[in-house]
Amino acid sequence: MKSSGRRLPLVASAAALALAAVAGTAGPANAAPTPRPPQGNALVTPAPSLMAPKVAASAVAAAPASARLSLTGRYQNTNYNCVPTSASMSLSTFGVSVSQETLATKMGTTPSNGTTGNQALPVMNGYVDPLGYSYGFASASTASTMMEQVSYNVGVLKRAPVLGVWMEKLPWNSGMSGSKVGHAIIAYGYDRGAGTITVWDPWRSTGGSHTISAAKLAADMQPGGMFKVTGHTDADLSSVGDLNGDGKADLVGVDRATGKLWLYPGPALAASNRRLIGTGGWNGMTELTGIGDLTGDGKPDLIATKKDDGTLWLYPGATNELGNRIKIGNGGWNGMKDLTGIGDLTGDGKADLIAAKKDDGTLWLYPGGNKALGSRIKVGNSGWNGMNKLVGVNDITGDGKPDLIGVRISEGTLWVYPGASKALGTRKKLGSGWGGIRSLTYTGDVTGDGKGDLIGVQSNTGVMYVYAGRATGFAARQQLTSGWNG
Secondary structure, eight states, X not given: OOBTTBOOOOOOOOOOOOOOOBBTBOOOSSOOOOOOOOOOOOOOOOOGGGBOOOOOHHHHHTSOSEEEOOOBOOOOSSTTOHHHXXXXXXXXXXXXXXXXXXXXXHHTXXXXXXOOHHHHHHHHHHHHGGGTEEEEEEOOOSHHHHHXXXXXXXXXXXXXXXXXXXXXXXXXXXXXXOSSOEEEEEEEEEETTTTXXXXXXXXXXXXXXXXXXXXXXXXXXXXXXXXXXXXXXXXXXXXXXXXXXXXXXXXEEEETTTTEEEEEOTXXXXXXXXXXXXXXXXXXXXXXXXXXXXXXXXXXXXXXXXXXXXXXXXXXXXXXXXOOOEEEEOSOGGGEEEEEEEEOSSSSSSOEEEEEETTTOOEEEEOBOSSSBOOOEEEEOSOGGGEEEEEEESOOSSSSSOEEEEEXXXXXXXXXXXXXXXXXXXXXXXXXXXXXXXXXXXXXXXXXXXXXXXEEXXXXXXXXXXXXXXXXXXXXXXXXXXXXXX
16 A cells, blocks of 8 residues: 555555445454564655645634544445545545545556555545645654644534545554554544544444544654645636836736635735635635626636636726626536636637636637626637646737647646637647646736746645746746735
8 A cells, every 4th residue: 555655565465445434433344364474664754845834723723622524434345445435535535536546547546556646645635626725745753733633624614534544553453563664544533522533434344433642643653654634725826917107017816715816916926915805605616717807897807607607707996906797608607617817819819718618628708898798709729638737828829819839637747839810729738737826827027027927825834835927937936925825
């Protein structure tokens, strides 16, 4: 079994494993004899860039003294599926239903090598990043850090973290031979007064629900072996142009927990300078994007989709605020994704909108009008549901037309699609390693060189980076601010 970003040994073969009973019940009766796994291998330590941030003291203080999640426990159906099975249970606390077999395929799990944490993490984040959360590796090597991390995840976020442990050290495996046998379990309950953590172990012979002291569980952990969950504070971050009247492009973003909408003045984009422009309800909206001036008042406007009914709304820009919204789409917009303003591709002097259709992967251009959008034009026949983070940018291909960039989900590569007349040209690869970046946003001049820049947030650390604009792309990133996870 493999977990936590490091190379770990397999557990010896066992009989096929059945689906678990409800978590919180006792472990399986008449358990089979404890298996005798082989000796462990050396660790592969997770890279610092994949480590989750430390939990803020205020977040821990908000956790109740005890909590337990309600979920269905599951057993791994092979001797090497501990990571996919634990991930499946953890994801279920987000309302995501995905089988261990599907996850094993996506994670590249094999009988000979199991699953490493570096294989598992991007797959799991693919499910939860769109929901406003991320997994990252974290250490929990003492009783206090173990309780701190688990109480934050279970008590505050209501999510079950995955724990990479040494299997033979767990009390219910006290008769097991071997050393440093890698294994994955989940934590789904805790009691700070008693100093205990409740876990589910997917290994059928000895697993199921167990309660263990935080100190003992910490001692049984692999270094950096927790797949800790953090929440995003930058949901639907979008460039909106200059709303505060200082001549600099600003950002807006939704705090997913409170539903408040915030204005982040450019170029610093610091949370300490943000201004409240929406008091609540914005977590019921999605696909926020700046669109330029559709109302004709000289101020940039914002577009957003209402989640429950798929209607599309235009929010006129004003100084440090938004005006009364206008419905510009009657329904069906929750079937579209990656809405982004792209500038004028139709040549009529109005900013246009790009969006991908979720079910068939087609890409559509919506011409901007007067407080409205015109009849859509298909600009991509298929395959766009394999892309995400579509962002309209200024002309970086040198043809005088605004361009589109996007990330190919399967491999994390970044591509630019040259703008043309009511169309897009042949794409060109700009870089790789973009799969772990969220809230990709093209904004004004952050770096002071007179060119528009790209920003993005590292999903598991919450650090925001700026990618300086260049004539044909973007420069290497520089850290801008931190604290975008919480």
